[in-house]
Amino acid sequence: MSIGRVLSVLIEYELRSSLARKRVVILLATTFLLEIGVYFVLTRLPASFIDSIRPYAWVVGLIAPSTVLLHVLGLTIGSSTSAEEYETGTADFWFTRPMSRFEYFTGKVIGGFMLLVVLIFSYSFIALSVSWYVFGPQQRVDLFMNGLVSSVFSALPFYLMGIAFGELIRRGMVATIVAGTTFFGCVIYTSYANFIAVINNDGSLLDTVKLLPTWGATNIPISVVSEQIDTPQLRLFIAGPLGISDPGLDLSLAAINVVAYSLLFFSAAFIRFRYSDVTRRAQ
Amino acid sequence: MSDVIRVESLVKVYGDNSRVGPISLTVKKSEVYGLVGPNGSGKTTTIRAILGLLRPTSGKVSVLGRNPFNNPAEVNALIGYSPEVPIFPPFFSARKLLEVNCKLGGLSRREAECRISEVLDLTGLVEHADRKIGNFSKGMVQRLSIGQALIADPEILLLDEPMLGVDPIGRVKIRDVVLELKRRGKTVLFSSHELYEVERLSDRMGMVYMGKMVLEGGVDELLSRYEMGSRVLATVKRDLDPGVIDSLKSIDGVLSVNVEGRRLTIGIDGANNPSDKIAEVLVTSGCGLEELRPLNPSLEDVFVKVVKGDVNR
Numbered sequence: 001m002s003i004g005r006v007l008s009v010l011i012e013y014e015l016r017s018s019l020a021r022k023r024v025v026i027l028l029a030t031t032f033l034l035e036i037g038v039y040f041v042l043t044r045l046p047a048s049f050i051d052s053i054r055p056y057a058w059v060v061g062l063i064a065p066s067t068v069l070l071h072v073l074g075l076t077i078g079s080s081t082s083a084e085e086y087e088t089g090t091a092d093f094w095f096t097r098p099m100s101r102f103e104y105f106t107g108k109v110i111g112g113f114m115l116l117v118v119l120i121f122s123y124s125f126i127a128l129s130v131s132w133y134v135f136g137p138q139q140r141v142d143l144f145m146n147g148l149v150s151s152v153f154s155a156l157p158f159y160l161m162g163i164a165f166g167e168l169i170r171r172g173m174v175a176t177i178v179a180g181t182t183f184f185g186c187v188i189y190t191s192y193a194n195f196i197a198v199i200n201n202d203g204s205l206l207d208t209v210k211l212l213p214t215w216g217a218t219n220i221p222i223s224v225v226s227e228q229i230d231t232p233q234l235r236l237f238i239a240g241p242l243g244i245s246d247p248g249l250d251l252s253l254a255a256i257n258v259v260a261y262s263l264l265f266f267s268a269a270f271i272r273f274r275y276s277d278v279t280r281r282a283q
Numbered sequence: 284m285s286d287v288i289r290v291e292s293l294v295k296v297y298g299d300n301s302r303v304g305p306i307s308l309t310v311k312k313s314e315v316y317g318l319v320g321p322n323g324s325g326k327t328t329t330i331r332a333i334l335g336l337l338r339p340t341s342g343k344v345s346v347l348g349r350n351p352f353n354n355p356a357e358v359n360a361l362i363g364y365s366p367e368v369p370i371f372p373p374f375f376s377a378r379k380l381l382e383v384n385c386k387l388g389g390l391s392r393r394e395a396e397c398r399i400s401e402v403l404d405l406t407g408l409v410e411h412a413d414r415k416i417g418n419f420s421k422g423m424v425q426r427l428s429i430g431q432a433l434i435a436d437p438e439i440l441l442l443d444e445p446m447l448g449v450d451p452i453g454r455v456k457i458r459d460v461v462l463e464l465k466r467r468g469k470t471v472l473f474s475s476h477e478l479y480e481v482e483r484l485s486d487r488m489g490m491v492y493m494g495k496m497v498l499e500g501g502v503d504e505l506l507s508r509y510e511m512g513s514r515v516l517a518t519v520k521r522d523l524d525p526g527v528i529d530s531l532k533s534i535d536g537v538l539s540v541n542v543e544g545r546r547l548t549i550g551i552d553g554a555n556n557p558s559d560k561i562a563e564v565l566v567t568s569g570c571g572l573e574e575l576r577p578l579n580p581s582l583e584d585v586f587v588k589v590v591k592g593d594v595n596r
Binding site: 005006009013016017020088089090092093095096097098099100101103275276277278 | 334335338355359360362364369370388389
């Protein structure tokens with residue numbers, strides 16, 4: 001049995017099941033509405049603020065989701081990808097096919113991630129189109145692909161965290177809540193650490209922020225794109241309200257953070273999956 | 284004949300501390316093995332361990348020498364499995380499900396088309412091939428489940444309660460499928476709590492009760508091994524007076540009389556057959572004796588005796 005054949009079956013299945021459960025439609029609608037919301041807010045800002053952003057409005061639509069929305073989407077898709085087969089009772093069907101556990105697991109992980117990539121591409125192109133239409137010709141569009149790739153890369157840790165919690169708990173909704181709580185816990189801690197750093201002039205807490213899974217995942221896309229564009233308002237508008245942006249980001253350290261957490265969550269999920277029983281449908 | 288499936292002292296302890304086992308069984312090549320027992324006795328646990336879906340707490344399971352939990356891909360390539368409660372992706376059509384099975388089973392497109400037609404025909408689902416499984420009836424899903432188990436023409440078939448929820452016509456069809464597989468030399472392990480089906484289809488069988496294997500052997504061998512005593516069945520035209528039943532009970536050699544309407548099951552001493560005297564009592568009572576014939580022991584009798592501990596194992 002070739003791994004390519006298994007992967008193609010599982011990726012197709014994952015996309016079909018998402019379509020059948022109307023999950024893609026709901027997620028696409030959510031991201032579309034959020035994009036529209038972001039641009040609506042942008043048009044309501046004072047002209048002095050908006051004028052400096054206007055040629056780079058596409059960056060806002062592409063990068064702003066990577067602060068929160070992208071990761072919420074990732075952990076939601078991840079937890080349902082791994083837990084839904086147990087919940088719906090189709091696990092027995094898949095686990096009695098002639099494929100190894102690794103092939104199955106990899107196929108599911110890639111299949112779910114493909115869905116996430118489809119969403120990232122969708123909102124990115126919506127951002128580019130809307131920006132061009134509303135704010136006129138856009139500049140530094142050469143960075144668009146960098147932004148896209150960095151968004152896809154930075155989506156990995158929380159997508160895989162969703163997979164890991166989904167596999168550990170085997171209940172999609174509970175796994176989403178646990179993974180979501182972890183994510184928002186990290187965001188709140190980061191905001192708090194930034195606040196303390198400002199009022200106490202003490203940056204020691206900021207060092208601990210670098211150990212969180214949010215550090216690399218939320219900062220890499222901002223850094224890759226907006227650092228190249230010398231417009232402080234852009235960064236402020238994208239990540240400022242949450243106070244999670246790290247202006248002096250060490251990109252290679254951030255990448256290590258993303259890879260390390262991705263590997264950790266992938267391994268935890270796979271070990272649990274490989275060495276535990278296939279539970280029957282949750283009653 | 285070589286052993287295809289070996290289960291040795293399988294014990295499974297679940298998270299809630301419920302325990303199944305020890306269960307041991309062997310299924311030989313080209314035989315139909317029936318695994319019987321009441322609901323919750325451990326049949327499905329045994330089957331799931333054979334499929335590698337469960338890791339035994341202790342004991343060993345092997346399929347053609349391979350450990351199913353460690354080598355699920357190899358083992359599942361040999362096995363076609365139909366679960367007790369089949370659940371398939373509801374948005375798949377029957378044809379799509381079979382196509383996926385063929386693809387994963389390594390069949391070429393041409394082979395797959397051929398096999399899919401055969402299986403749809405065999406399961407009587409030709410007209411429903413392109414309907415979504417979510418709209419299927421329970422019986423149709425059960426038939427599709429048997430079909431997907433057969434699609435890649437596996438060496439071993441594991442059928443967990445294949446008759447569950449199937450109408451009488453569907454049962455005949457499934458029975459025919461099992462008999463056809465037997466004729467073609469396939470190895471079949473099926474579980475059921477209906478002893479009648481096991482008696483009809485199996486070469487050998489194992490009885491599981493309260494999580495333990497209580498009996499294993501050839502069906503004919505088990506029926507003869509456990510001396511059940513002889514019984515006769517009498518059918519009469521009119522209801523019997525209690526006095527007639529007392530008269531029957533008083534006949535020398537009559538051990539028991541069980542009345543169900545106008546049918547009497549009479550336990551007798553095989554060595555001192557009182558059938559003539561029974562006939563005489565029933566004829567003279569004026570109840571209109573219709574039939575009096577010996578009754579062979581069934582697996583149900585053996586099972587009831589075993590679980591009640593009435594016979595030595």
